[in-house]
Amino acid sequence: MNQQPKVLVIGLGLIGASFAKALKSRHAAYVYGYNRGAGVAQQAKELAVIDEVVDDLQSLPPLDCIVLGVPVLAIAPVLEQIKPALSGLTLLTDVGSVKGEVVTIVQQTLGELPACFVPGHPIAGAEKSGLAAANETLFDDHMHIITPLASSSAAAIELVTQLWQACGADVISMSVEKHDEVLAATSHLPHLLAFSLVDTLSRESENSEIFKYAAGGFRDFSRIAASDPTMWHDIFLTNQSALLAVLRRFQADLSQLEQAVEQGDGAYLKQVFTQAKQSRDHFSDLLAARKKKSQ
Ligand SMILES: NC(=O)C1=CN([C@@H]2O[C@H](COP(=O)(O)OP(=O)(O)OC[C@H]3O[C@@H](n4cnc5c(N)ncnc54)[C@H](O)[C@@H]3O)[C@@H](O)[C@H]2O)C=CC1
Ligand SMILES: O=C(O)C(=O)Cc1ccc(O)cc1
Numbered sequence: 001m002n003q004q005p006k007v008l009v010i011g012l013g014l015i016g017a018s019f020a021k022a023l024k025s026r027h028a029a030y031v032y033g034y035n036r037g038a039g040v041a042q043q044a045k046e047l048a049v050i051d052e053v054v055d056d057l058q059s060l061p062p063l064d065c066i067v068l069g070v071p072v073l074a075i076a077p078v079l080e081q082i083k084p085a086l087s088g089l090t091l092l093t094d095v096g097s098v099k100g101e102v103v104t105i106v107q108q109t110l111g112e113l114p115a116c117f118v119p120g121h122p123i124a125g126a127e128k129s130g131l132a133a134a135n136e137t138l139f140d141d142h143m144h145i146i147t148p149l150a151s152s153s154a155a156a157i158e159l160v161t162q163l164w165q166a167c168g169a170d171v172i173s174m175s176v177e178k179h180d181e182v183l184a185a186t187s188h189l190p191h192l193l194a195f196s197l198v199d200t201l202s203r204e205s206e207n208s209e210i211f212k213y214a215a216g217g218f219r220d221f222s223r224i225a226a227s228d229p230t231m232w233h234d235i236f237l238t239n240q241s242a243l244l245a246v247l248r249r250f251q252a253d254l255s256q257l258e259q260a261v262e263q264g265d266g267a268y269l270k271q272v273f274t275q276a277k278q279s280r281d282h283f284s285d286l287l288a289a290r291k292k293k294s295q
Contacts, residue, residue, distance in 0.1 A: 016069020
């Protein structure tokens, strides 16, 4: 594309603002921004995260692409407002952590799956949220998963790939179903466990007094329990079946560990811990290889 594409980011929080900032700083797009509530988009302009503020989703400038950077259950009300602008668009995409339910929401809200629509999910983030957490290098050397649909046009797939590559991401493609299964296991379950553990421990001691005595292991494990409650509320409600499947497998394994502790079955404990260590060491090697490749 000779001219810079014109991109509107709706939802200027951690992911939307990081994406906008990465595109703008790398001169990969002319970036408009919209956020509900007074002031956020204006602040984004002042911080050079976006080029221009959009005040009203019902009167949009000519655009090539709209990126939905809002929590999953905020997508439907936003789509209702931008419906009229979708006909001239090359690309409509999102960054939601769940894909199946986003596809259903788009289909139900628009009455069809438009050719411009390609679902997406950056596999990069943090426990922080909001515009203040925006970081233009957030996506460097991270995967961006797209789940193109039978209805997605070649032009839409090309533009989504080009934009995320410009932000430093490795764009990979997979089915909606595989995405939701894999992410339930590697992201949604660990977040559920972290929320649950920190909640349990905080109720066990007044003013979370026991946290004073926690070491690095607890810090590492519990970091993600500081993640945004609204965002995770939406994820757990919209990836219900994949999450329940992996949660039930985990609960069965946890019960076996409980029994082993109860019965003093050290051999079983050692076998589980050894297997887990091998898997984690393999994961560290993968991360190191990815880092090396990008240097
Ligand atoms: N936080 C993370 O690490 C990651 C999040 N995601 C996904 O990205 C999406 C956004 O997450 P974050 O950026 O972390 O959240 P965030 O809370 O930092 O940002 C969301 C932004 O959307 C705005 N917003 C909410 N409802 C709106 C509406 N109806 N109209 C206009 N603006 C609205 C909020 O005011 C906020 O500025 C979610 O769908 C999440 O699943 C994907 C990858 C990583
Ligand atoms: O903070 C972390 O370690 C994360 O795992 C961030 C994250 C949260 C949600 C996603 O869909 C993808 C990445």
